[in-house]
Amino acid sequence: MSQTNSTDHFFKDTVLGHPSGLFVLFFTEMWERFSFYGMRSLLVLFFMASVVDGGWGWDQGTASSLFGSYVGLVYLSTMLGGYFADKKIGYRWAVVIGALLMTLGHFSMAFETQFTIYLGLVLLVFGNGFFKPNMTSIISEMYKDRPEKKDGAYTIFYMGVNAGAFFGILLCGYLGEKVGWGYGFGLAGIFMFLGLVQFWLSQSIFGDIGLKPVKKDVEELAKLDTDKRVPFTPWQLVVIAISTTLGLLWIINAPATKISKISGGNFNVFGFLGENGNAIAILTALVLFIILLVYRITQYSKTTREKLIAVTFFAFITIFFWAIFEQSPNSLTVFAEKYTNRILTGNSSAIFLVINSLMTIVPLIIINWVMFLLFRKTFAKYSVASIVLSISFVIIWIIALWMLVKDYYTAGYLELSDATLEFLRIKKTTEALTEVPATWFSTLNSLFIITLAPLFSKVWESKYNPNANVKYGIGMFLLALGMACVAFGAMGIEPGAQTASVSMIWLILVYLFHTMGELCISPVGLSYVSKLVPARMIAFMFGVWYLAVAIGMKGAGMFGEEVEAIADKNGISYFFWMLTFVSVAIGVLSIVMSPIIKKLMHGVR
Incomplete structure (x- = not known):
């Protein structure tokens, strides 16, 4: 292995045995998951909340239809984002573009109007598509010469994913339910923006990784893989185009049809197919795709064909699991x-408050300790990025402590003066109880x-x-x-x-x-x-x-x-x-x- 292509230099100065760059990705991904899961936890509740309570007053069927289309498109968009990263702009620009689009999407949703909510969801779909597949690609490149360290790296990275999801749901959910929906959506945008800035200021830590598109070495693959090739023919490309178009139109049209009925309209792209037009369209798309998939699988050698059937079986099970x-x-x-x-009172309230306090504070302390270890290695070179990351956690601590103080006060375990209540924007109450947010369970x-x-x-x-x-x-x-x-x-x-x-x-x-x-x-x-x-x-x-x-x-x-x-x-x-x-x-x-x-x-x- 030539020194030129080696990634060993990433391991010369490590944090917990891993390159400092891994932890830059850890915190960037943490804030992205914070924003994604924080907003998502509120979405259905917001749509179903009455107009008096700041929501849109939808029935659960309409809210669930739009929710399902949104998260479905988020995963479909990863193919588009992965293509552009691989072929056009590189991993790092893809992450930056994705983070910027998501920041704009969350801030757009904070205004709570119909236009800004729909615009926000569209921006979030494309933002996730650019962001999601390319963070792990950077890790893969960073560890290509240390495969034995990859499992540990992905474990640490996965902890960042879940830490972000946890705090996003906890804090965005709390603000959205207790203060106002726009505050929950807006908070998600703030942390996505801070994650973007931190990544942008620290990106030189990755060296040349992700700067430009990775070119596939076809000759090398040919030496390693001599199996029969089955290129896409014109008729197959036409089938893909038809099934993709029908699928995308259906996934957008399904909620759009329900939403239009709320305002007395009758929008339906597949209305010309009759009352069951939506079902006919998606079944046609699925049948075409399955025919193409089965045909292509039959064209490969026996071993490859059987392995592809196994993958397809697992994909089938996966559909039901996620649904x-x-x-x-x-x-x-x-x-x-x-x-x-x-609604909890007495001992039940006290037990919940203690558990919730530990759930909030202990993970924050652990993650701050990881941040301190990162700062010891990188602060001199990446001081501005480190300060931005510190600001992120200052905000998290302020909101988390405010939430806990508010809960202890409303449960009757804390006395606060009128001036303090006004300063903290906490409503005065004489009723001693704890109301657990619906989003808390997530x-x-x-x-x-x-x-x-x-x-x-x-x-x-x-x-x-x-x-x-x-x-x-x-x-x-x-x-x-x-x-x-x-x-x-x-x-x-x-x-x-x-x-x-x-x-x-x-x-x-x-x-x-x-x-x-x-x-x-x-x-x-x-x-x-x-x-x-x-x-x-x-x-x-x-x-x-x-x-x-x-x-x-x-x-x-x-x-x-x-x-x-x-x-x-x-x-x-x-x-x-x-x-x-x-x-x-x-x-x-x-x-x-x-x-x-x-x-x-x-x-x-």
Whole structure:
């Protein structure tokens, strides 16, 4: 290996055994996830809130439809962002453009008008597409000569992802619900902007990585991979164009049709196809895509063909996993808001306040310690970037402490003078109680991931490590167990009921089991794509994989569209039992198919 191409210089001055650049990415990604999850946790609640409460007064079906289209497009846009980064502008410019678009998107949403909300969502879709796939690409390049260190690097990076998601949901959710929706949306924009500035000022720490497009060495790939090539023919490109156009029009038209009806309109791109035009369009797109996928798979050599079938099977399971798992910011958050007893008094209030304080302060201290270690290595050279990062945490501490002070005051455990209350913008109250925000429960996913990930990692590295199908099956069973908890807790709610007081413990159990399911499935999928697919086909199959995730995300919205109708007819518990049985069925399918898929994988573990 020539010294010119070596990345060893990144490891000469490390933080916790890793290059300082990893931690620049850690904090940049942390603020991006803060903004993304913070805004997302509020979206459905904002749409459903009454006009008096500052929302739009939509029904849950319309809110879920737009939510599903938004998160689906976020994942589809990664293919566009990845293409431009690889072929045109490089990883670093892609990250900068993505962060800038997301900053503008969040600030746009803070104004809460129809135009600015829709504009904000469009900017966030494209911003995520440029940002999301390229952060990990920079890490991959930085560690290309130290593959043995990659697992540890991605573990640290994943901690930043979950720390950002945790604080984003906790603080944006709190401000959005307790103060005003625009404050929650705006706070997300502030931290995305600070993350952008920090990355821009520190980017020279990455050397030449990501400065310009990475050119694929076709000759090298040819030497490593002599398998039969199947180039895209004109008819195949036409099929791709038709199915893509129909899919994109459908994913936009589905919520647009519902939204237009609210204002008395009748917008429907596929109206000429009749009452079921939307369904006809998307089924046509799926059939065309499946025909193309099956045809192309049959054209490869036996070994490659069978490996591609295995990847496609895992992608199919993934659709159902995300469609059910992503009820978190949708039907589960609405369940927390409408049907869960979130008013705590006495000992219950005290216990919650202590737990919430520890959940807030301890992670902040740990992350500040990591920031201090980074500053020791980089402050002299990147002082302005370090100051920007420090400002970010000063703001976080101020908002977090304000939130805790407000909660202790409203619960009756803290006395504050009128002047202090006015200074802190806290409303005076004589009622001693704690109201848990509906979005608070979503923070448990990130908290449980950070807590449980090391345990699951140890199991996967031990002799008890199950094969991929069993992992998927266990993940789906845990998903089912979580849904069964909330279904059982909701059994006393009558059909048509608009409120209830179900115990918080059921939602806590949901997030515990769902997080365990996520740890069985989420880290596995992309790993198998890279292991099973020939190098030259990875981009295409990653596209198929992200398409499966996007379908799952849209599926989550489609499930959410049916909640109110099912709850009115059969009770809300019936809806969650349906998702429970679907999860069990998919889990059984995964395990039953284990011997067949194992054979198709040709020894890949």
